[in-house]
Amino acid sequence: MKRYIRNIGSVVLPLLFVVFTLCAVEAHAADATTTAEVSMAEGIKAYADKDYAAAVDSFERVASLGYADAELYYNLANAYFKLGQNRLSASGRTFADGELGRAVLNYRRALRLDPSMEDARYNLDIAVDHTNDTEAIPESFIVGLWHAIANRATTNGWTIFSVVDLVVLLAALLCYLLSQSIVLRKLTFVIAIVALLLFIFSSAFALSQRAKLQDRGQAVVVCNDTTPVHASPDSASKVIRQPSQGVTVELLRAHGEWTEILFSDGEKGWIRSNVIEIV
Amino acid sequence: MLLLIRRIVFTIALLLASVEAWAQVSFTADAPALTAMGSPFRVEFTVDAEPDNRSIAAPNFEGFELLAGPSISTGHSVQFINGKQSSSYSCTFTYVLLPEREGTFTIGAATVEVEGKKYSTKPFPVEVIAEKSSANSGGKGASNNPESRIGKDDILLRLKLSDTEVYKGEAIRASLVLYTRASIDRIESLEMPPFDDFWMQEITFDNTPSREEYNGRVYETYKIRELLLSPQRSGEVVIPAATMNVVAQVVQSNSRGFDPIFGGRQVYHISRKLTTPEQKIQVKEFPKGAPASFAGAVGRFSLSAKMPEAEIKANSSDQISITISGDGNLKFITAPKCHLPESFELYDTKSVDNIKVTATGTSGSITYTYPFVARSAGTFIIEPLEFSFFDPATGSYTTLATERFTVEVLDDGKSSSETIHTGVFADYGGSMRQLNRDIRFIHTDVRPERAASLFIFSPLYWLVVVFLLAVFVVLFVLLRRRMRLNRNVVARRMRHADKVAVQRLRMAEKYMKEQNRHAFYEEMLRAMWGYIGDKFNIPVSALTKETIREELYRRGVSSVDAEQFCEIISRLDEAQYAPVSEGDMNSVYGDAVDVISKIESIIKH
Helix, strand or coil, rough: CHHHHHHHHHHHHHHHHHHHHHHHHHHHHHHHHHHHHHHHHHHHHHHHCCCCHHHHHHHHHHHHHHCCCCHHHHHHHHHHHHHHHCCCCCCCCCCCHHHHHHHHHHHHHHHHCCCCCCCHHHHHHHHHHHCCCCCCCCCCHHHHHHHHHHCCCCCEEEEEEEHHHHHHHHHHHHHHHHHHHHHHHHHHHHHHHHHHHHHHHHHHHHHHHCCCHHHCCCEEEEEEEEECCEEECCCCCCCCCCCCCCEEEEEEEEEECCEEEEECCEEEEEEEEHHEEEE | CHHHHHHHHHHHHHHHHHHHCCCCCCCEEECEEEEEEECCCCEEEEEEECHHHHHHCCCCCCCCCEEEEEEEEEEEEEEEEEEEEEEEEEEEEECCCCCCCCCCEEECCCCCEHHHHHHHECCCEEEEECCCCCCCCCCCCCCCCCHHHCCCCCEEEEEEEECCCEEECEEEEEEEEEEEEEEEEEEEEECCCCCCEEEECCCCCCCCCEEEEECCCEEEEEEEEEEEEEEEEEEEECCCCCEEEEEEEEEECCCCCCCCCCCCEEEEEEEEECCCEEEEEEECCCCCCCCCEEEEEEEEEEEEECCCEEEEEEEEEEEEEEEEEEECCCCCCCCCCCCCCCCEEECCCEEEEEEEECCEEEEEEEEEEEEEEEEECCEEEECCCCCEEEEECCEEEEEEEECCCCEECCCCCCCCCCCCCCCEEECCCCEEEEECCCCCCCCCCCCCCCCCCCCCCCCHHHHHHHHHHHHHHHHHHHHHHHHHHHHHHHHHHHHHHHHHHHHHHHHHHHHHHCCCHHHHHHHHHHHHHHHHHHCCCCCCCCCCCCHHHHHHHHCCCCCHHHHHHHHHHHHHHHCCCCCCCHHHHHHHHHHHHHHHHHHHHHHCC
């Protein structure tokens, strides 16, 4: 009996410890959550009061706490855009401090996390209009349709949809296999086929969205005005293009302090790594 | 008659002309500026009026030997042009001189008296050089062949360039000049070299012949073409040869010393093909450190600008215009970039040029106009427009800029919301963009969330999928087993229906022998109903005569047999409670066995 009690003690004590630790972690996390929520609220208020610099600071603080949220990035991008648009430089130029590049970067981050965010897509379109980004090579009808449908939901949305489809599929299959009635068998057969197709496509959309989410090969040019892109990783080489801030490029490879990039129209070049920011 | 009138008119015209001619007298001297030792030349003094005494006071021809002269020739011409009559008179005194020694000598002023007034020519220099002897030069009497009278160096074609080392875009003057020591009859063909690497422009030129020394010999020179070349690429650029065919004239004394008709002289025509040597031009690249606004302008320019009004109304159009003027490659300069504030809509730049091509290059001015519409009210700064050019004379870049300009855009009276023109489009470099759009508002009702973990292919996902599949398999197996079991019971009952019936019939037979009427009929009914119930898997509660008829009919039993089956049941029902003899029991039993075996045989097959 005594031994039994001791055994209970040896089990309970570490258990208690674990519970307390979890509580502490939870409390700490709750603390961070409140800080983030407060900062977020402050940012939203500052934005509404047209104090865009303060809004940028608040949203950046939330982002620095490790929150990767599409809504947060969307708000941050909006704050950057408004800040750059409203603060004229001494020469009367807008976006003199690289705000446009930051805005495009954060819209892209929001869309990477939530491709179904229509507001971010709309605002990104406006921001890109202020850059000298080239027209992308238009995608084919099928690919365009695929992306249009896939972007209706996030990865998790498509995954849950696929699981629901799986449930319907299995139920219909069960009915089909066990039913005696011809009519019921025909009906459940059709339902099963439709559910199977929906399951396959929604899983494919989920994978497609996951690939976009996990693709860190996109970057945005973040500089004050324009930056030279060279033909080779050498500042003495020929300047082939002068992208402005906010131009989105694909990353190809790095070499020293240079990165090879691919423009949306297919042109390649080398850019200094410190003027691009990965989406 | 007509002739007479003409003569009278002519005479009157002459008289009038001679009266008019006194008005202005010109007295000029003409002589080559360059001559060679040993070659005589002519000095002509021309006066366009009748000199008094028909003589002039000739200057002292210091340094020259007077070979002949003065010989006097007079000319008179009358012209009618568009009904207007003009006449000219000229009197020329010609002296033939031979240089005595090398050097530059001045032929002094000659004076003439016309109507008692004195006129004099300007003194002019004549340069005398000693020519090098050329092996090929026309050997005097060396040969009688007329071809050999014109040496290889006697007719030359040269492309003279004003410069051979220039910057890209800088203009070079190129003159194609024919040098000759023989008299040229005609030019037969001319082939200009291709100026592939140049922008080329022909310019008009003075085509009076002159004399020039080249390689120590004196030539008559004729300009054939004059071009303005502007190299378009850097490096060594080669101008290929130009070729020209000329026909020269040689006058030769007849070999026999006399000719019965033409006085012992004969004229030969000699054709020569001339080519210019290839020429190389070093085109220099622009030096490093070109300003950002440099776009290839070379020369010397000035910039003037006309800015819009300091106060303009919103949504009204205005323009900035700048004028670049000067000498240089004006035709190649591009419009300076105009950076306007964001709310300004800039339209296509227009340019008007006024460019002249002269011997020194192109000069003139280009005016660029930038029309714009200011869309929103406020104070805006218009950035300076910059224009850079390269000055080859100093070898440096110069950047000109307009002044920074502040413009006040006044509200056009409409409320600010109305000034937002949705659907106003502008064409920026081919892509249509909608103006006056703004970004949508932030999302206010949000809580920051950490990145959601992905559900797909997560352990939970696999758990759910495996669970669903397991539920499916378990349900399928269980349900199928139950259904199969169910079906087996039925099948067994159906299989055993006849046996059960047979057993019951045997039982009834036993009761019949025992004369247990009640038990017999009960057992018989049970056998009959039970047989149909088991056989056709119909619950006993649902059994009626109607259902029996239906089921039997569906299984191909004739209606007669079905009717008989039902009739037996009716008889059994009636007999159960009625006092019937033994024979009845026997006959009913026999009929029942018959009909069941009949139905059994029909159903089995």
